[in-house]
Amino acid sequence: MDPLCKLHDGRGYDELVAHTVVLSDGEVSIRVLDLETLIEVKDSTNRPRDKLVVPLLIALRERQSDEE
Numbered sequence: 001m002d003p004l005c006k007l008h009d010g011r012g013y014d015e016l017v018a019h020t021v022v023l024s025d026g027e028v029s030i031r032v033l034d035l036e037t038l039i040e041v042k043d044s045t046n047r048p049r050d051k052l053v054v055p056l057l058i059a060l061r062e063r064q065s066d067e068e
Contacts, residue, residue: 008045035061 006012019037022029033041039057042050 007041035064 007016016033016037017031019034020031021034022031024030032038035057039054039061042057043054045051
């Protein structure tokens, strides 16, 4: 989990809420960035750890597209 107030580009909750989904286990619900936005955010940072995860997120997106 990576809770934050604003992204590196200055976007905050108000700008990002439209790009979120709610995940729930039946008891607890949390709002998270949708996959497209998460890929865009991770790809736009200069952090090596974020750059490493982008190909995995893209593969997940492709897998989800194949299942639809």
